[in-house]
Amino acid sequence: MAEDPLLTIAGLRAGYGGKPVLQGIDLAIPRGEITAVIGRNGVGKSTLIKAIIGLLPPSAGSIRFGGREIGALTAHARARLGLGYVPQGRDVFPRMSVEENLKVGMSIRGAPNPDYDAIYGYFPILRERRRQAAGTLSGGQQQQLAIGRVLVGGPSLVLLDEPSEGIQPSIVQDIARIGVDLNRRTGLTIVLVEQNIDMIRAMAQRCFVMDKGRVTAELTPAMLDDRDIVRRHLAV
Amino acid sequence: MDRRSPLRFLRRLEGPQTLGRGPGFWGIAALAVALAAAYPLLTDAYTVGNTIYFFDWVFMALGLCLIWGYGGALSFGQTAFFGLSGYAYGVVTLDFGADHGLTLVATLLAVAASALFAAVLGYFLFFGRIGGVFLGIVTLAVTLVFERFMAQTAGPEWHVGAARLNGFNGMSGMPPLTVPWPGDDLVLSPDVPLYYVTLALLVVTYLGLRLLVNSSFGNVIVAIRENPHRATMLGYDVRKYQLATFVIGSALAGLSGVLYTSWGQYITPSSMGLTAAALPIIWVAVGGRGDLTTTLVGTLLLLGAFQFLTIYGSQYALVAMGLLLVVTVLLTPDGLVTALFRLPRRLGRRRPRAADAVDPGREAA
Amino acid sequence: MALLETRGLNKRFGGLQVTSDVDLALEAGELHCLIGPNGAGKSTLFRLILGEFPPTSGAVFYDGQDVTRLQPHERIRRGISVKFQVPGIFASLSVAQNLEIALQHHLAGHGLRGEVRRLLGFLNLAGAAAEPAGNLSHGQKQWLEIGMAVSLKPKLLLLDEPTAGMSPEETRATGEMVRALNRDGVTVLAVEHDMAFVRQVATRVTVLHFGRIFAQGSIDAIVADERVAEIYLGRGHGERGAPQPAGGEAKRG
Amino acid sequence: ADPIKLGVLEDQSGDFALATIGKVHGIQLATDEINAAGGIAGRKLDLVIYDTQSDNTRYQEFMRRVLQRDKVDAVFAGFSSASREAYRPIVDQLNGLAFYNNQYEGGVCDAHMIVTGAVPEQQFSTLIPWMMEKFGKKIYTIAADYNFGQISAEWVRNIVKQNGGEMVGEEFIPLGVSQFSSTIQNIQKAKPDILMTLLVGTAQSSYYEQANAANLHVPMGSSVNVGQAYEHKRFKPPSLANMYVTTNWIEEVDNPASKAFVARWHAKFPNEPYINQEAENSYLAVYLYKEMVERAKGSTKRDDLRAVIAKGDVCFDAPEGKVCIDPKSQHMSHTIYLAKVNDDHSISFPKVWPDVKPYWLGDSGCDLTKKNPNAQYTPSNPPPKS
């Protein structure tokens, strides 16, 4: 796995309007693994994810995906290579129905026959609210939709930015289970930004710690078993 | 400044809501006013009259800046107040003449008429929770209704006292502003005395608005612009603040109308038409709607540039104006004058501003 | 006497009954948590209490008075204050100005500036004071909004998922802050999915399900309730309500 | 000698450009001819031209500019009546002299103004009796809903009544309206013998094609169409067929002076789509000014020129025929041509009235040789009899 990383980031720098946030990130995401990224508020986790998906132009460094340099590609081109992105704050299409939201997700791979039923199987509330405008869903329902919307496109790598936020405990468990299940069945690679220790421990096989725009530590699977170690790193 | 000084409110001349602070800025501002004051002595009568004419429009622009730039409510109908006050000035002065300072009374009445109408219309709009483009279209409809109505008042039956409304051809013959003066009344036709009066009014208005927007009132109206829901949840009655802003801004449009009417002794329905209604928006947007100073400077620059192009551009004038607008908007996202303001800082820093490429954090407006 | 009381609050959106006959009473000085599945109607209940939309039927009493017909800002003026689920801030104003606008009800001039500085430090945002609030990270926005809500010096503080996006450490700090406020006499009603937080702060917990009050009691009683586990917590929930490691082989596969 | 400076404020862009670009050309042609022949009293003419963009405020700006900055001796300015009213206070304030070279609704009694266009009494007192005789006595008027249209309609009403006719309808159309389904129905219902169309602006001229498409064919009369915006040239026949217009000149006028004028014009401006009556009015205005200055022994002072006018015999042999200034109103006498638009949109002239005087203002009490009221009057609001 580690010999053949799906995503390799080297010397990545990016920021907003001349304000640097990422100060040289080096990271390798192994194919077929679930990798977590943790760190305090404002250290640049979301910024990293946005740079990977292509919402933020890097000012230096490289991003390789499946052996190919993607740092110069537009976000939609990256998506079509199989990157999926679930943003922090959900960003559902508010004036479109749940089903239409899912339909947009198909664009990731241009899949002609999307498997809505699988998504509805993961998140039954979405089937129930198929025709409701997404903007009127509750916060947690929107989060489920945002995850479902990406999965429907069949990506090979999913970037999840705090997926447990606003979700009821039992569904957090479900999401973790779904992630692990997909990972095992289909080899889906997942990058997970999380604050929820239990979710990290339930899902991640590897964990990077970020601080001030840099990766400051890597936690091995063994260290992940110890919740106090994780907790300490989250508190840096 | 001493904290107990009676002038401590003057500290509000600066603040987060206005560009420009410190001795540097005020030095330049004082210099600008001094130059403006010396200007009539250095130039010809035409330029003086023409500069007054430019000044006359700035009040409306500042009013719109307050309503739109600070308050976030795009009124497309400021010309309704401009016209209303212009006609009101005409009616009052044509009926009662210019003696005993009556033109000044007429000015006050005319501006009050705009303020009153703005209060009624604003109540109707803001308490009906009309916002965004809906507000723009309603205010535009109001000014167009005025225009179309006034355009057909050519007949003799349309008069207020001795004042004929006179339809599309416009109302004319009203006296210029006249100040009672021992001996002979001082008639302020477009000449040096009127220049100083208008300039003084402009300076006072500008400073007054600076005080206003940097006060806690100003804080609230920009908060409403940013997030009316949050502002409500901080206990502010959004509607009242919007209404107050609208009334002040509209009264300024009315003041412009009076000054314009007395300047040219003429007011016409087309000053409330679609083109006229769009112009203040263009001035404010090009200068930089987020700030009073950029609006003031931008409006004057644009008025001058448009006139210059019309004089020297022959048939290409309108094309050149169009290009100017397009290029300005593309190159200076926050307004032309705002960009000029930032220039020194930018040169000093030598760091390019972000290509506003993708900003996922920002909600689509 | 109850500081806040909802009587038979009903809200429907078209065919969807979102809250049904909610009778919720909050004693003055209480620290109360509201939990329940996604879509149960918790945020909607908040908005009914605030008057953002009228209830289909029912009434809201605050401080002994029927406030059902009052405008939201009038209710706020009477001492209610709120932090919403989705952070609501003044995006292009500086972080300091955001706080100033909340504080200027009570303070002016020097006192105001001092208090802004104090709060910035407290919220860990001192470095970002001049930054437009829209540029904050998600978690920082949550902090800022909590700061604004507190700045109003409310009698009743409504918090909708105050710790979403916060690390366990920050969550704990938030819990401490809420308790401190409560000790100073602020009545708090908080919606949270983070059971650790609920356990840390709550004296009483109400579970909302399909818009109805489903269970009420101490956190221990609620967590022990099989039916609550069924609909909400899931089996084997941990401190934060997330799954226990799902067997070693799952993770390392 | 210093040149004589003439200011020109005309709409070379915007809504009115269609009818007014030719006015500038008319002034330029006359100026070139005069300069080639040695100028006026030995002084060359120098034009200062501004494009007023069909915008009233530009007239205010530029009228000040030509009078104060450029210090012109006279100004040729304005197409719409509104533009004239916009600049008139400024001409009065700054004591200038302006020529308004346009047919219009009449009534301006202002010593600072000389009007070379035709006015309603010249156009309607000829047209309407002639048409009533030929087609019948039931008249329907559609007119632009502003001063020009309303005052013209008042003239029509009065003249129809004087000649024993009957108004079966009158409708005012706001400027800028381009959709006429309801108007067309109303006319159909009223069944008039004659339809007076006093429509102004390019939007309103869409009426003709729409009426034609709805198969509404009533003989039409107008004082403003054809002569200004050459609709007969622009529109596909037969939408304007059977229209009768009284004009003091149009390109088709068939006499030697006129033909020579058209030939000279096209030699200088080969791309001109059409030379309209206002172009001729502008052209003759320059010559009239030359005549006045020369008779004032080279003086360009307004009072000297008005003293010349007061003699009552300032005339010029224009392409249309001889025209003279009326000293009381400072308006012009004209040759009035009755232009008929044929089915193929060619023009014929069934009748010509030579030397039609602008009598109304003078008769009803305006006398600029005695008093300058600086006002505009209408039949229902005539000058005070003194």
Added chain:
Amino acid sequence: MPGFDAVIGFLYQFGDAAAFLVLCASGLAIIFGMMGVINLAHGEFIMGGAYTTVTVAKLGVPLPLAVLCGALAAGAAGMVLERLVIRHLYGRPLDTIVATWGVSLIASQGTLILLGPSLSDISTPLGSVEIGALSYSVYRFVLMGVAAAILLGLYVLFNFTRFGVLARATIQVPHMAETLGVDTRLIYSLTFGIGAALAGATGGLYAPTMTLVPTMGVQFITEAFVTVVVGGGDVFLGTAPAGIVLGFIKSGMTTWEGQLAGQIGLLVAVILVIRVLPRGISGLMLRERA
């Protein structure tokens, strides 16, 4: 039968007014209603469509094809404009006011310079028909039919096709659509192009009935904006009823009191409708549906 004539006459006028409003608004409903671009050059797209249609028709091309050419020309111009100018302004819709105002000045004055003050016209096809005592232009009935067909077509395009879903997604949350693999630039460009093409088609359709001058665009712009805004957020659930309501008021007022009343009545109706329905007509319909 005067009563019968009056009814038919009124229905015709109503249909005519509603068709005009709908056709004026259809392109703007997309560019403004959907994309949020305040396109003050909308009238110039209409003008461009009209000019192209007439020029092509004079070469002997049948009118329907000529209108199609007008639409395509305007659509292409729209896509170019989108690429050069509008694309840079999506984040700040209010600045589009300034930019498109500039474009409108350039377009109308440019046309004046290049093509002169007017273009000679073509006549209205299809002749007239007598119903009762009145005669009507048949072409006007065609316009009514086309207006209905365009609305229906747009409804289907944006609600039932993949393009429609992606376009709406792009416009609602552009960066999110982008990260889901949607080529948002292409979508923007096409959407703007469709709006411009509809404006061009409107110009082409009305070209045979109107005077063609470079400034003719302004005759459409007010009506277009008020119809779209009264319609409200949802383009298609809004524009159709807005066209019908406003058309009814305008033709009713015109019949009752004349053209001025029709014009002022329309504007006053706009003010009142928005006051009663602050989110436009579709705001009401969507709320009832939810």
